[in-house]
Amino acid sequence: MRLTLVLALTAIAGTAIAQDGGTPFQVAETGQSFARLSDAVAAIGDKQGTILIAPGTYGECAVQTAGHISYKAQVPGQTIFDGGICESKAALVLRGRSAAIDGIVFQRMKVPDRNGAGIHLEKGNLTVTRSIFRDSEEGILTGGDPSGEVVVDQSSFSGLGRCDGEASCAHSIYVGGYGSLTVTRSRFERGNGGHYVKSRAARAIIQNNAFDDSRGKATNYMIDLPNGASGMINGNMFVQGASKDNFTAFITIAAEG
Template sequence: MKRRLAILLLALSAPAGAQGTGPFTVVETGRSFSELQAAVAAIGDGSGTIRIAPGRYAQCAVQEAGQIAFVAAEPGSAIFEGTTCEGKAALVLRGRGARVEGLVFRNLRVPDGNGAGIRIEQGDLDVSETMFMNGQCGILSANDPRGTIRIDHSTFAGLGRHPDGNGAHSLYVGGYGALIVTNSRFERGTGGHYVKSRAARIEVTDSSFDDSQGRDTNYMIDLPNGATGRIAGNAFVQGTGKENYGTLIAVAAEGAERPSAGLVIENNVATLAPGFEWRTSFVGEWVNDPLVLRGNRLASGISELTHH
């Protein structure tokens, strides 16, 4: 009898949402939860890693504080689909920082057209081995001039403006300190730009931009207010279904709010999809700052630089 009473008291004292077999496990404590939001709340303003079991989840979570890593137990096996928090994203992040590793975000849409896999509102963000597919935005950020967003070995496919929304981009970064993209893939855009960044510093290296199956797309990389940094070692394919055929990389098209002097664009390869017959430029420049262009291999029909 005493043993049964002890078990009952232990069960009543267990935190709400905790389950020994739940798919969301806080690695540091070993506690598992049936709801992702409960796992986030368990970390609170501390630091921790949430290991996510394989499965398809119609769940979302908001991180209000702390430093949290969201990590798939098996890369590519944890899929977040169709559900957003606050009308924004599957993960809404405004803590001290976050890491996302090995997850899949797909079919995420909201009425204002800016549904995302990740909405980062402040703090640093590191994303790796993650897929964003068939939605509006992959990642959408607010402004944090002290923050850095890093993306590595990740895929953005089938993203952009949809008939049920006003418009979006595969990756949109607001006024952050830096955006760093490495070894990643952008393809099958459905509108907007593949990368649009208002960050002061940009690095995009060893990545691919395949617009051959895109529709109603715009620039491959848009730096609307200018930026310093480096775009190097990437492969670009300019598609035929574009809304804007004029340029692949745009610098300060919305006004030079920060310097772009010394922005290095080097050792990239740019080609045209079969049937492309418009005039296009590899780099379009709306600023007088001297850019550094060197070692780029451009297909016949792509001019290197156009001044506007």
């Protein structure tokens, strides 16, 4: 179940430039191209649109406050967001009506409160497919939206999390009070603390994933769900690690009361 993606690394400073020398962010519906991701997001505004992102490594970030926006790598695994942070939160801060992310790599996300994420979702629906989250404090972090849903499919999470007592623990995925969370066909490995999936969503579907903690350090639960949660967990593979902070369970429900 290991996901293998070929990654092309290109160091870019200043204005974002695609590997072919062009402007990297194009709104598919209009054909407009932009040198900054934030400008492409602003061009869509409260409408629905898709931003096609050229291969390259970018120190970009953006805040989406409206609309339905898809962020799509032209070549999956070759669009890399490397350390760019907005609002001291994440590379993508999302509070529009919905967002979809496809084929993007998020890496080296760090912020002062130790919860730097690839994606920080505050409200609205989110779908993540074929994406990689690695070597950051957090992969995906959300607030609460009881009417919203989060879907993650065919993605990988590695080198994430921390729980060192200096700030609130960080996790590979931490979903707050959402209506539902679905995680399928994804891989979690090499955690640095916290949980691999921590959810406070009312409903959780977690199916056909690999949780490999063999190279984890000071990790906790594989899956942590809230009191009263409903849903289904099946078809997953779990590998226990030798260097855990908590060996008591792979899956826990209502651990916080």
